[in-house]
């Protein structure tokens with residue numbers, strides 16, 4: 001008997017599913033003669049803003065750029081300090097550094113996200129911090145009341161990193177709705193994934209949206225009128241058209257499947273040594289299915305890999321320990337929880353095209369490695 005291989009993502013199955021819609025989208029763009037920042041991008045922006053439940057969406061080239069542009073839109077730049085989480089994709093830190101600001105990494109809590117009570121203490125101790133970039137990691141929504149409390153008490157800008165949280169909600173609100181601006185990623189593995197790179201700036205503020213539109217296009221306001229030093233961070237018509245025709249219409253179904261798979265894992269892992277890392281409230285978007293393994297996590301990772309399971313690690317190192325982060329920021333305290341999860345977290349396969357048999361194969365492998 002061969003080993004069942006369960007991939008972390010399956011873009012071939014995705015293509016089988018979306019092929020017709022995606023090809024029609026390509027044909028539409030080809031026939032339109034307009035390839036960058038046209039009607040497809042504008043249409044996607046309107047449809048995504050409606051789906052997300054925020055007034056404005058601005059398509060950009062990546063999630064990294066969406067955070068970078070978001071920070072610039074709220075006036076963060078050289079000399080400013082920005083509080084963020086040490087356990088995230090390095091892009092979160094990179095965006096802060098790219099605008100010339102200094103990251104301040106504060107510890108997380110047991111859900112994997114920034115510990116917002118601890119964050120309040122750090123903000124109280126350091127009035128030079130001008131913004132907070134929390135991450136709704138794994139798709140688990142942070143507490144919107146605590147987030148808005150930080151803004152009210154410390155007069156900081158809030159730029160929410162929603163790269164993993166498309167579809168998450170808490171207290172009736174989508175993630176990204178508390179901050180002045182939020183950012184998401186359209187990277188292929190994300191809940192709403194393009195067939196390449198892309199990102200979106202989300203905001204309720206019309207002026208912020210206008211500034212993001214300018215910043216993504218060299219800082220132009222009118223044609224050839226450059227009001228500030230912008231980027232080239234434009235979203236292609238092709239990606240926007242495919243997202244509109246093939247991905248956005250499937251998103252609710254995909255989220256439902258992610259939640260179904262997560263519920264099955266929750267049930268099956270009870271009482272095992274793989275402890276699911278849960279949200280503290282609301283509905284997670286289940287971008288990832290993280291578990292904490294106390295005893296020999298690296299061995300468990302390898303044994304699952306050997307069993308054909310596409311297990312991942314999000315993330316094995318805290319951002320402040322990365323070689324590229326040397327000398328660029330401040331870690332507050334020893335970041336004990338972040339370091340613990342960095343050492344012990346494993347991500348089980350979760351994507352909308354997993355079959356029930358594959359889910360059971362993952363569960364069997366998780367049980368087998370306990371023996």
Ligand SMILES: Cc1ncc(COP(=O)(O)O)c(C=O)c1O
Pocket residue numbers: 062063064065088089091092135161163164185186187197198199
């Ligand atoms: C939490 C988080 N922030 C930012 C990013 C950056 O997004 P992108 O890869 O589209 O630049 C990602 C995706 O990798 C992410 O997971």
